[in-house]
Amino acid sequence: MLRACIGGLALALLLAGAASAEGDPAKGEQIYHRCQGCHSIDRNRIGPMHKGLFGRPAGSVPGFDYSAAMKNSGIVWTAATLDLFLQGPRQMVPGTKMTFVGLPKAQDRADLIAYLEVATKP
Amino acid sequence: MLLLPSKASNLLARRSLLTGSGRAVLSATAVGLLVGCTAKAGTMQTADTSKADVDILNTALALEYEGIAAYQVGAESGLLQPPVLKLAVGFQSDHKEHAEALAKAITKLGGMPVQSKTVAEYNFPTATLKNQTDVLRFAAGLEEGAVNAYAGAIPLFGDKTLAGAGASILGSESMHWAILRYALGDQPPTVAFVGQSY
Numbered sequence: 024m025l026r027a028c029i030g031g032l033a034l035a036l037l038l039a040g041a042a043s044a045e046g047d048p049a050k051g052e053q054i055y056h057r058c059q060g061c062h063s064i065d066r067n068r069i070g071p072m073h074k075g076l077f078g079r080p081a082g083s084v085p086g087f088d089y090s091a092a093m094k095n096s097g098i099v100w101t102a103a104t105l106d107l108f109l110q111g112p113r114q115m116v117p118g119t120k121m122t123f124v125g126l127p128k129a130q131d132r133a134d135l136i137a138y139l140e141v142a143t144k145p
Numbered sequence: 146m147l148l149l150p151s152k153a154s155n156l157l158a159r160r161s162l163l164t165g166s167g168r169a170v171l172s173a174t175a176v177g178l179l180v181g182c183t184a185k186a187g188t189m190q191t192a193d194t195s196k197a198d199v200d201i202l203n204t205a206l207a208l209e210y211e212g213i214a215a216y217q218v219g220a221e222s223g224l225l226q227p228p229v230l231k232l233a234v235g236f237q238s239d240h241k242e243h244a245e246a247l248a249k250a251i252t253k254l255g256g257m258p259v260q261s262k263t264v265a266e267y268n269f270p271t272a273t274l275k276n277q278t279d280v281l282r283f284a285a286g287l288e289e290g291a292v293n294a295y296a297g298a299i300p301l302f303g304d305k306t307l308a309g310a311g312a313s314i315l316g317s318e319s320m321h322w323a324i325l326r327y328a329l330g331d332q333p334p335t336v337a338f339v340g341q342s343y
Contacts, residue, residue: 056290057293057297058293059286059293060208060290060291060292060294060295060297061204061208061294066270068211069204069207069208069211069294113301120200120203120204122200122201122204122205122294122297122298122301123294123298123301124297124298124300
């Protein structure tokens with residue numbers, strides 16, 4: 024049921040994706056500082072590494088101890104699913120260990136995702 | 146840049162002014178807030194919100210342990226001049242007090258505190274630490290990250306007393322970040338809002 028809901032939300036996001044804001048990677052790099060308490064591009068820390076993020080199933084970085092909620096979420100990370108997740112991680116994946124309130128501004132999310140698309144390429 | 150002894154002395158003098166007596170007050174307050182809140186939490190919070198609060202506290206505890214280990218790496222690197230070493234050890238002591246308070250609060254809420262890792266398990270980029278500036282910049286990055294992590298987590302607390310305690314720790318780590326930037330000769334982070342854009 025949860026997977027179906029998440030899948031439905033992700034699909035809605037994908038369909039709405041064409042209307043989403045254009046992201047600025049340089050601004051996104053600044054916003055990424057907010058993630059760096061727990062995350063790094065190239066090593067697991069409090070949160071999993073971000074290298075190779077796009078196209079990766081959630082909960083699949085080797086060596087990182089995920090919550091069951093994240094491992095079983097059925098999410099694959101794309102710009103659309105990240106945009107939804109970053110609005111409220113604990114709303115999208117109840118039970119995730121990620122304790123971040125989210126980015127309420129669509130432009131901030133677009134900028135961050137634009138940066139991640141560049142910075143996390145394997 | 147390397148910190149000149151005279152600048153380091155000024156730095157230490159300023160730090161003493163900022164945190165000398167303040168640290169004890171902050172620590173006692175934080176411990177009191179974190180541990181004292183739990184009776185209230187037990188009666189006023191649901192199991193779900195208490196579990197969520199434990200998750201947040203455990204994330205914070207993991208961050209504090211990482212910070213303690215990072216300062217240990219810096220302290221043992223042989224790269225820090227004595228005044229800077231004293232500063233680093235003082236900051237590490239703050240993180241130890243934060244960790245102790247967080248672990249106690251987690252236990253009193255019925256949770257299981259996360260354990261610290263070995264230094265090797267943190268996989269710090271130690272190969273890039275060649276001089277004092279590198280160590281200070283590494284520490285400043287971790288402190289900035291911690292400030293942002295607390296700022297991003299505090300709104301999630303179900304218990305407002307815990308949110309207040311988290312804000313108290315955020316204040317301490319903001320001071321660490323600012324002082325480290327000063328030591329590096331960087332512009333102080335004079336932003337109107339930290340960890341959010343409004």
